[in-house]
Amino acid sequence: MELLIKASAVGIAAGLICLVIKKSNPELSAALGAAAAVSICFAAVSFTAPLRELAELIKSMTSSGELFIAPVMKCAAIAIVTKLASELCRDSSQSAVASSVELAGSVCALSVAMPLIISMLKTIGAMA
Numbered sequence: 001m002e003l004l005i006k007a008s009a010v011g012i013a014a015g016l017i018c019l020v021i022k023k024s025n026p027e028l029s030a031a032l033g034a035a036a037a038v039s040i041c042f043a044a045v046s047f048t049a050p051l052r053e054l055a056e057l058i059k060s061m062t063s064s065g066e067l068f069i070a071p072v073m074k075c076a077a078i079a080i081v082t083k084l085a086s087e088l089c090r091d092s093s094q095s096a097v098a099s100s101v102e103l104a105g106s107v108c109a110l111s112v113a114m115p116l117i118i119s120m121l122k123t124i125g126a127m128a
Contacts, residue, residue, distance in 0.1 A: 003047060007040045018052040030092050075109045082106075103119055 014036030022029040055069045062068070082105025089098035 003043060007043060010036055010040055016023055016080045030088075033091055037088060041080075041084065067119055068116060074112045078105055078109045078112065082108075 014032055018029040018033050021032070051073070055073060058069050059066055082102060084096040087104075088103045089095070089101060
């Protein structure tokens, strides 16, 4: 909860500063916004340890835990990076580039999830 409050404060402060300097120096405003986003993301990385512990627990509990956990975690990471990159592009008034980043993220997520999808289809097929 403390991280969320700090991240929100940094985000609001950076947003207000960007708003003030955007008219006089739009490049600096975009750079400040990107720097704020990256610093908040690095702060959030410190909270990934419990997620890794949970993934390890699930892997140890099931024989095919790696098959299920890895694609889900990779898809979540792809979604986070894609969202951040596309929003930074939109902030820079590059909507076409943002849409391309989102398309690339979707394709990457689908390709990473393919082994999981195949495994689930095999399991469903074995039940029938």
